[in-house]
Amino acid sequence: MRILGIESSCDETAAAVVEDGTRILSSSVASQLDVHQKYGGVVPELASREHVRAIVPIVREALTQANTRLEDLDAIAVTHGPGLVGSLLVGLTYAKALCFARNIPLIGVHHLEGHIRAALIGVEIEYPAMALVASGGHTHLFECLAEGEYRLEGRTRDDAAGEAYDKVAKLLGLGYPGGPVIDALAAKGNPRAVRFTSPKLKGNLSDFSFSGLKTAVLRWTEARRLRGSFDPATDPETIDMLASFQFTVIEELLNRAGNAAERIGAKALVISGGVASNRGLREAVKARNWQIPVYFPEPKWSTDNGVMIAVAGCSLYRQGRFSTLDLKAQANLSLAR
Amino acid sequence: MSLPEQTFVTASAEETIALGRQLSALLPEQGAVLLIGNLGAGKTTLVKGIAEARGAASLEEVSSPTFPLIHEYGDPPRVFHVDLYRLETEREVLTLGLDELLDRRALTLIEWGERFPALWPKATPRIQIDYADGDQRRITLSAG
Numbered sequence: 001m002r003i004l005g006i007e008s009s010c011d012e013t014a015a016a017v018v019e020d021g022t023r024i025l026s027s028s029v030a031s032q033l034d035v036h037q038k039y040g041g042v043v044p045e046l047a048s049r050e051h052v053r054a055i056v057p058i059v060r061e062a063l064t065q066a067n068t069r070l071e072d073l074d075a076i077a078v079t080h081g082p083g084l085v086g087s088l089l090v091g092l093t094y095a096k097a098l099c100f101a102r103n104i105p106l107i108g109v110h111h112l113e114g115h116i117r118a119a120l121i122g123v124e125i126e127y128p129a130m131a132l133v134a135s136g137g138h139t140h141l142f143e144c145l146a147e148g149e150y151r152l153e154g155r156t157r158d159d160a161a162g163e164a165y166d167k168v169a170k171l172l173g174l175g176y177p178g179g180p181v182i183d184a185l186a187a188k189g190n191p192r193a194v195r196f197t198s199p200k201l202k203g204n205l206s207d208f209s210f211s212g213l214k215t216a217v218l219r220w221t222e223a224r225r226l227r228g229s230f231d232p233a234t235d236p237e238t239i240d241m242l243a244s245f246q247f248t249v250i251e252e253l254l255n256r257a258g259n260a261a262e263r264i265g266a267k268a269l270v271i272s273g274g275v276a277s278n279r280g281l282r283e284a285v286k287a288r289n290w291q292i293p294v295y296f297p298e299p300k301w302s303t304d305n306g307v308m309i310a311v312a313g314c315s316l317y318r319q320g321r322f323s324t325l326d327l328k329a330q331a332n333l334s335l336a337r
Numbered sequence: 338m339s340l341p342e343q344t345f346v347t348a349s350a351e352e353t354i355a356l357g358r359q360l361s362a363l364l365p366e367q368g369a370v371l372l373i374g375n376l377g378a379g380k381t382t383l384v385k386g387i388a389e390a391r392g393a394a395s396l397e398e399v400s401s402p403t404f405p406l407i408h409e410y411g412d413p414p415r416v417f418h419v420d421l422y423r424l425e426t427e428r429e430v431l432t433l434g435l436d437e438l439l440d441r442r443a444l445t446l447i448e449w450g451e452r453f454p455a456l457w458p459k460a461t462p463r464i465q466i467d468y469a470d471g472d473q474r475r476i477t478l479s480a481g
């Protein structure tokens with residue numbers, strides 16, 4: 001079974017061909033990072049314009065690399081939400097046109113299911129499992145009840161984890177994206193140097209909050225600036241603060257994910273999304289010595305890509321969950337069905 | 338819209354949410370409202386109260402739209418939550434198609450909109466959130 005996956009929900013136009021859900025025949029990503037670095041973030045109209053420009057060559061490249069013709073495909077899987085409607089529409093409309101013209105089945109994929117499946121390529125897990133998806137736009141915990149069946153366990157009440165990294169990096173003039181640069185600096189600092197308090201949330205114990213931490217970093221930075229100018233990339237105090245910031249984010253993510261996994265008796269934990277490639281996070285997971293297996297995607301499949309959509313598409317194909325050609329792009333789309 | 342300037346003080350996130358519910362009744366049914374305040378001032382927290390009062394979203398459903406730029410709450414949307422933090426130029430803001438949102442029967446709450454003053458009509462209501470003592474916030478509603 002050969003599936004083409006197309007992703008265009010945010011800042012990447014991506015396509016990939018995957019066979020039987022495990023064999024990656026190709027992966028093609030038009031990284032728009034150059035455009036976004038200039039603007040310090042994702043600019044939607046620029047993004048959708050970039051998607052329009054990239055979609056045809058990216059899909060063609062994915063098919064060529066995989067030595068696959070459209071008529072060899074068993075289905076086309078495409079992200080239909082959540083995300084920026086203008087961006088989603090580019091991938092979705094193109095996928096529908098190909099499906100209509102060549103009479104190929106269409107499979108709509110939830111972006112976050114793509115992230116979760118990206119960590120499980122060629123892996124059979126035991127259910128129930130807990131899945132943490134953390135990126136610039138999302139921080140969600142899902143209970144995976146069975147393959148393709150999810151229950152929302154918790155989510156951020158304010159900022160996404162990756163967004164906290166981006167905002168702290170911008171505050172200090174460290175550039176975009178903030179994750180890799182802070183991760184690298186944090187490795188050199190003392191994570192216990194600055195005591196950031198964990199947020200005390202009422203209600204759902206599995207919800208996250210990163211806004212208070214962001215405010216605390218803002219206040220720390222203002223106080224530091226009062227004592228004179230400094231280069232954040234070399235100032236030892238700033239590096240200690242960043243190590244403490246990263247430590248606090250990781251504790252928040254892993255404490256809530258670990259507790260939720262224990263509460264539901266999870267037999268596996270999945271950690272996915274762009275933040276899953278954070279070195280500090282992976283080390284912290286190792287140090288916890290959890291008694292259940294923890295699955296990460298390969299770093300190259302942790303950010304948005306076509307492989308994760310094709311892999312999720314394979315899973316939906318096996319379940320017979322096809323979409324009709326009136327499938328809509330949805331800014332808000334729930335994964336729990 | 339004539340709106341007498343009113344100032345409120347809240348001492349916690351819960352109080353800011355409660356104030357959002359109260360402010361909802363003072364805000365227009367449709368059109369733009371600017372939310373002004375520094376990082377972490379509580380703009381998204383205030384939106385939680387407003388969106389809940391409008392029957393558009395639960396408190397948990399409202400989160401920061403910095404990355405996606407626009408969150409829609411309600412089906413059909415009754416509140417649009419816009420965040421221009423990442424945008425640098427008026428041209429970029431114009432490409433977002435906010436005009437279309439402002440014509441809908443929905444309230445459009447805009448964070449970081451004050452950085453593009455030429456884009457909003459003079460009488461656009463604004464809610465300013467300032468840090469006060471400790472965890473307190475001073476929240477001022479005014480008509481432009």
